[in-house]
Amino acid sequence: MQEVMNWSDEFLAGTFVIIKLFFISLVMVITWGLLGATAKLSNSRIARGIANGFTVLCRGTPEFLLLLIVYFGSAVTLTSIARAINPEIRFLDIPPFWAGAFAISLVIGAYATETFRGAFLGIDKGYIEAAKALGMTRFQVFWKLRVPMMWRLALPGFGNHLLSLLKDTALVSVIGVEGILFTAQQASSVNHKPFTMYLTVAFIFLALSTVIVVTMKCVEKYAYRHLEAAR
Amino acid sequence: MQNNPPIISLKNVHKYFGDFHALRNINLDVEEGQKIVVCGPSGSGKSTMIRCVNGLEQHDEGTIMVNGHTMSSDEKIGNLIRQEVGMVFQSFNLFPHMKVLDNLTMAQRMVRQKTKAEARDTGMKLLERVGIAAQADKFPSQLSGGQQQRVAIARALCMNPKVMLFDEPTSALDPEMISEVLDVMTELARDGMTMICVTHEMGFARSVADRIVFMDQGEIVETGEPETFFANPAHARTRAFLDQIISH
Ligand SMILES: Nc1ncnc2c1ncn2[C@@H]1O[C@H](COP(=O)(O)OP(=O)(O)O)[C@@H](O)[C@H]1O
Ligand SMILES: [Mg+2]
Numbered sequence: 001m002q003e004v005m006n007w008s009d010e011f012l013a014g015t016f017v018i019i020k021l022f023f024i025s026l027v028m029v030i031t032w033g034l035l036g037a038t039a040k041l042s043n044s045r046i047a048r049g050i051a052n053g054f055t056v057l058c059r060g061t062p063e064f065l066l067l068l069i070v071y072f073g074s075a076v077t078l079t080s081i082a083r084a085i086n087p088e089i090r091f092l093d094i095p096p097f098w099a100g101a102f103a104i105s106l107v108i109g110a111y112a113t114e115t116f117r118g119a120f121l122g123i124d125k126g127y128i129e130a131a132k133a134l135g136m137t138r139f140q141v142f143w144k145l146r147v148p149m150m151w152r153l154a155l156p157g158f159g160n161h162l163l164s165l166l167k168d169t170a171l172v173s174v175i176g177v178e179g180i181l182f183t184a185q186q187a188s189s190v191n192h193k194p195f196t197m198y199l200t201v202a203f204i205f206l207a208l209s210t211v212i213v214v215t216m217k218c219v220e221k222y223a224y225r226h227l228e229a230a231r
Numbered sequence: 232m233q234n235n236p237p238i239i240s241l242k243n244v245h246k247y248f249g250d251f252h253a254l255r256n257i258n259l260d261v262e263e264g265q266k267i268v269v270c271g272p273s274g275s276g277k278s279t280m281i282r283c284v285n286g287l288e289q290h291d292e293g294t295i296m297v298n299g300h301t302m303s304s305d306e307k308i309g310n311l312i313r314q315e316v317g318m319v320f321q322s323f324n325l326f327p328h329m330k331v332l333d334n335l336t337m338a339q340r341m342v343r344q345k346t347k348a349e350a351r352d353t354g355m356k357l358l359e360r361v362g363i364a365a366q367a368d369k370f371p372s373q374l375s376g377g378q379q380q381r382v383a384i385a386r387a388l389c390m391n392p393k394v395m396l397f398d399e400p401t402s403a404l405d406p407e408m409i410s411e412v413l414d415v416m417t418e419l420a421r422d423g424m425t426m427i428c429v430t431h432e433m434g435f436a437r438s439v440a441d442r443i444v445f446m447d448q449g450e451i452v453e454t455g456e457p458e459t460f461f462a463n464p465a466h467a468r469t470r471a472f473l474d475q476i477i478s479h
Contacts, residue, residue, distance in 0.1 A: 129287055130324035130383075134338035134390055135314030138306065144337060148328060226328050230372035 004200050007187045014180035015204055018169040021097065021179065022208075025105040025165055032109025034147075037116035051113065058110035063103075063168055070103035071096060071175045100172030108165045112154075115161065119153035120146060152223045159216040163209055170205070180204050236299075238263045238394060238425055239284060244293035246279055246449075253279045254290065255449040263393075266426045268436040271446035272472060277429040280446070281396045284427065285309075285316045298393055314342055317387030321399040323379045325371035325386070331358070332367040335386050342390065350389075357385035361415050377408030381415055388419075395419065397428040431476055437461065445469045 004011070032054075039051035058066065075093035082089045093099070123146060131141045151158075173182035184201045188194035221228075237260040246254035254276050261267055269277050282288040283295060286302055286309035295302040297312045325334050335354035339345045345353070358364040361381040363374075371379055380400055387395060397416065401409040413435050420426060420439045430436065436443055436457060443460040445453045445468075453460070453469045464470045 124324075126320060126322050126324040127326055130318075130320060130326070131338070132287065133285055133313055133316075133318040134387070135310055135342040136338055137310055140341045144341060145326065149326075152328060223328075226370040226372055229370045 003187070003191050003193045003196050006191070007183060007197075010183040010187070011180055011200060011204065014178060014183040015208075017097070017177065018166075018179045019208070021101055021104070021169045021172065021177070022166055024101045025108065025169070026162070028102065028105030029109045029112050029161070029165060032105060033112030033116045036109065036113030037120055040113065040117050041120055054106075055110045055113050058106045061107075063107045064171055064174070066107060067100060067103040067171055067175065070106070071099040074099060096172065096175040096177045100169075100175060100177050104165065104168045104171070107168065108161050111161050111164070112158065115154050115157040116150060118157075119150040122153045123149045155216070155220055155223055159213070159220075162212050162216065166209055166212060167205065170201075235263060237261055237296075238298055239427070240294075240296040241280075241284070242294045242296075244280075244283065244290050244295060246276075246283060246288065246290045253449050254283070257293070257451055259444065259451065259454075261394075261425060261427065263425055264423050265441045266420050266424075266439050267428070267442050267444055268440040269427060269429045269444045269446060270431055270433075270436070270472070270476075271452075275446040276449040277446055278398050279449075281318075281398055281427055281429060284394075284396060285313050285318055287318075314390065315393045316396060317390060317392035317394070318396045319380070319383050319387055319398065319400045321402050323371070323376070323383045323403070325379055325382055327371055329370075330367070331363075331369055331371065331374070331382050334371065334382060335389050338386070339389050353389050354385070357388050358382070360388075361385045362411075375408060376404045377411045380404065380408075380412045384412075384415055384419070394425045394427070397426065397430065399429050399431075401430065401432060433461070433476065445472065447472070 036051045036054060039047040042048060061069075071093070075091070078092045078094065079089065082092045094102075127145060127149065128141060131145050136144070169179060170181045173179055173185065176182070180201045184194075184197040188197040191197075239259070239261040241257050241259045244254055244257040245252070257280060259267075259280075269280070271277055279288055283290045283302075284297060289304055290302070298315050300308055300312050302308065302312060325331075326337070329337070332351060332354050335357060336347070336350035339350040339353060340347065343350075355364060355367065358367055361384055363378050363381055363385075366374055366378060366382075371382065374382065384400075400416070401412050404412065409432070413432060416426075416428065417435065417439055428435075428440075440457050442454055443457055444451055445460070445464075445466075447468050453464060453466050455465070460469075461473065464473060
């Protein structure tokens with residue numbers, strides 16, 4: 001226990017890093033999911049093609065690999081552009097935190113695309129026609145009706161994506177983001193207690209995923225209160 | 232009496248679903264304040280016809296004029312028309328996740344740019360008019376079918392439409408709830424609303440309709456005032472249909 005306490009500040013800081021990573025990725029996940037699902041359901045063949053490419057690529061590649069490709073790929077590109085302007089520059093990269101957030105969001109965003117698409121398709125056409133018949137524009141119908149009905153249908157699947165997202169935040173230590181896994185690696189290289197250190201990480205993840213599960217229960221309760229009311 | 236142009240006018244309208252010819256050469260004029268009842272066997276094109284009037288379906292040939300606008304595939308024109316044309320569906324289609332009053336205020340705020348207070352005011356007035364103000368804070372699923380359909384009528388009326396379309400508004404209801412909805416519709420007719428009602432409620436048709444339109448296989452077979460329509464239908468197909476629904 002003493003070994004953990006010695007590193008408590010670092011573990012705490014690391015926890016905040018992954019929480020921040022989680023929320024920033026989440027915003028991106030929702031964005032990719034909405035864009036992807038809308039594109040897949042659109043009439044435009046090009047949009048559908050791009051969205052299909054996105055989901056095939058990001059669901060078919062190991063997350064770990066995608067993370068490395070995004071980080072090093074962007075660094076190589078940025079460095080070569082920078083050197084064309086100023087040959088003195090040695091190395092330039094996107095901050096690892098942002099590269100990590102982006103890479104994770106692509107993977108989970110690809111899964112969210114499929115979940116959102118299915119949920120959009122699950123909306124009864126009658127509600128959409130009723131809104132149209134009231135003179136609402138397509139844009140208004142999308143934001144005021146399709147999205148609120150879609151996210152309710154997507155909720156159970158989306159809860160699973162949130163758990164995956166949380167767990168994927170562990171990966172970013174590989175590009176040097178100082179999350180809790182990074183802390184554990186550093187600590188165990190000093191105190192030679194890898195088991196205790198990694199167990200601590202596991203407990204922190206377990207605690208955070210419990211928070212997510214409980215939160216999702218509450219959100220579902222709110223989202224489906226109109227069904228409860230009918231009983 | 233001045234001769235105003237009809238508020239709804241369909242001229243030589245055709246509609247296809249793929250190869251299927253769903254509407255064949257439909258001609259129908261509706262003057263302001265008139266009440267039209269449309270009847271006919273299932274699959275005869277009644278829904279398709281009134282859905283073409285507010286552009287929920289696009290017609291393929293002919294012209295449809297509503298309130299001075301010519302219906303086209305242009306969404307702006309479609310919206311312009313739909314803002315003035317209310318519609319009530321067989322399956323109510325109340326937004327299930329929104330409370331009754333919110334069902335009534337959403338489009339007012341989006342389409343008519345009303346403030347929240349104005350929209351709620353109008354909403355409550357309309358709920359009172361259809362006799363369910365007490366249910367304003369409930370969810371649709373907590374209401375009976377008849378109550379839900381009355382909310383749906385109130386929701387359409389909130390937009391202050393010039394025309395109301397009804398597509399079999401009582402067909403999904405238990406028998407004991409039909410009259411509460413027909414009463415609201417009858418009152419609306421008395422207040423001078425222009426209405427096209429697809430319904431098989433012949434009592435309602437007799438007392439409210441200015442004209443009855445009988446459709447079969449995508450065509451308007453016969454149009455007539457209620458007395459002549461029921462007493463002396465001109466076509467054998469009309470007679471066969473009336474025999475069938477009256478014997479049931
Ligand atoms: N979206 C559609 N796609 C294909 N066929 C349709 C569609 N809507 C209606 N139809 C067909 O058009 C015909 C008329 O339908 P409808 O207008 O709903 O009839 P009614 O309301 O008189 O029962 C029916 O044969 C129906 O199967
Ligand atoms: Mg029908």
